[in-house]
Each structure stands twice: as structure tokens, then as C-alpha cells.
Amino acid sequence: MTREQVLDRILDPTGPPLDEAEQSQFEQWLERDPELKAMFEQQLALFETMDQWETPEPSAGFDEAVYARIRRDAEPFWRRFLFASWKPSLVAGLAAAAVLIGVLAFDQQPVDEPAQVAVKSAAEAEYYQQIERALDDVEMLIDFDAFPQSSEPGRS
Amino acid sequence: MLNKFVGAELALEPDAQLMLQVRAGDDASFYLLLQKYRCPIVGYLTRMVRNQGVAEELGQEVFLRVYKARASYEPSAKFTTWLYRIASRVALNAIRDRKAESGDRSLDEPASGGQPVQPADSRPTREQELVAEARLAIVRQAIAALPNNQRSAVLMHKYQELDYSQIAAALGCSVSAVKSLLFRAYGTLRSRLEEVAINQYSRQTQVTK
Structure with missing residues (x-):
């Protein structure tokens, strides 16, 4: 077993089991090199801690949301644009801008x-x-x- | 020629076969893939962006991209490799665009709605729990602080159990680059955890004195 293989094993201490000969060589490496042994023990402790990090399941509406996005994506561009969720705010914004421009234009009529x-x-x-x-x-x-x-x- | 093709089809892993059926227009196969991979993908994305809501949106994006790419799907690699390549791109783009960060929440906030981490408790059994929680919080913070590629590599290696070649394909780099990323990342995490252990030990010895 090479040092690189030992390092690979240290990085993945919970990986697939080694055969008897490999396991024996691995242990010999650790006995000979205290630095590698310390690294292996720290890596085991790290993996043990990382195992406690669980993530919650996706919410109940996840699948529906995926299918809704697929349906929306299949719609033609113009339809997506017209029915986009941001459209009402865009329309309101455009209307406000038109009123503002009108008021400004009225105020700024040419004065001699x-x-x-x-x-x-x-x-x-x-x-x-x-x-x-x-x-x-x-x-x-x-x-x-x-x-x-x-x-x-x-x-x- | 036909036999060779049939043989290759039979040799395919089940997920790749499902994806080929999706390519042929079978939406039920897409449903099966969605059911199988929704938890791992959302879990991976949650750990990447540290926000469940954002992770779910990104997860939807991943499955949308899978569906959209069905016509051009070729089973040249394992399905999971292809899937995590898409998920990694989506996550890294979101992080780069700071979409995820705008809705970010503190890492100290428990993901599953538990109690926030408190410093030392007088009761010994609770103390052990708190130490474990504190260690996990430190590790999560340390993972979050890793560079994006190192974080992706660690999460795919530790939680998704992808091998080096799969991670390399997902991140678009060589196997030796993946080993290097993992070596550096785990080194950083080990040293952070070691610091916590040393601080913990020194606090305990001060209390016993």
C-alpha cells in the first residue's frame, strides 16, 4: 500500500472495507507514522460530527412546484410574459411613469x-x-x- | 449491430434507463427519478446554500433542467454524476449571483427548528448534547466558509457518497484536482474541529480546578 493510498483511505475512513492484507498494511502505516495516525483519528471524529448534520425533507408541494415550472417553461414566451407574476407591478409602474411624465410635460410648457x-x-x-x-x-x-x-x- | 446496441442498453444502470425512457416521452419515468432524487438533491443544495427555501427553489430548477435536457441526454456517465453536475452548476451560479446569500440565515439557527445552541449547561447529559451540537455548528460554519469548489467536493463526497471520478465529472476537473480539493478542505475542517476540542478541554480543566 502506497502513502497516497493510505491518504485516500484517511480521507474516506468510512469507505468500503479493505481486504485483510490491505487493512494490515494500513495499520502498519499508522503505527509507523504518528502524523498519519493523528490525521486518521481526527478525520474519524470529523466524519462522526458531520454525520449529525441532517437536512429536512423537501416540502409537500415540491413535486407540484417542479411540474408547474415544467408546464410554465413549455408555454410560449409571449404567454409567459403576459401572465408573469411580476406583470401587475410592471403595469402599475408603467402607469405611474406615464402620469409622472404627463405632469412634468404640463409643468414645463415653453414660457417666453x-x-x-x-x-x-x-x-x-x-x-x-x-x-x-x-x-x-x-x-x-x-x-x-x-x-x-x-x-x-x-x-x- | 442491433445485438450490440441491445447489450449496451441492458448494461445501463437503472437510472440511466429511466432517463432514456424520459427521453422517449415517458413522463412516469421522470416521476420515478424525481421521487428517488428529490431528497438527496435538496439535501445537497440545502447544505450548499444553507437555506431550505432557496434550496427547494434551486432543486426545482435542477429537475426542470433535467427535464429540458431529456432530448439530448446520452448515458455516457452515471446518471447521478450527470444529475450532480447540473445541481452543482445551479448551486454555484446561485451562490455567485448572491441569490442565495440575500435570503441567508444564520448558521447558528438550527435547521430542523430545534433549540439554539447554548453554552455549557450544568447537567452532564445535556452537556454532552450541547458539546455535540456546538461541534456540529462549528463544522457547519467551517464548511460554509470553504471555497465553493471545496465545499461542493466535500458535500458530494461525504453526504452524496460520490467517488472521486464522479465528483471530478460533476465539477469539471481532474480526479487529482478533486483529491487535492478534498485534502485541503478536510484539513481545514479537521483543524477547526481540533481548535474546538482544545478550547473545550481547556474550559473543562478550568472548571474542575
């Missing part, structure tokens, strides 16, 4: 700056003045047309 207002009012004033002048011109032309042309000297 004072300089822009001044320019705008000057332009408007000029526009009205132009209209006024045009009306005056039209009025003047009307008056001009109404003037008796036959009395004009030099014309017959």
Missing part, C-alpha cells in the same frame, strides 16, 4: 423669456402699423378716385 416678449411685441406692433398704413393708403386712394376728373384743367 422677457427679451423674446419684447421682440415679439415690437414685431406685432410693426405688423399692426403696416396694416394701419395700408388702410390709410386705401382710404386715400378712394378719396382720390372720388375726385371729379372732368374739372381737371387741360383735359377734355
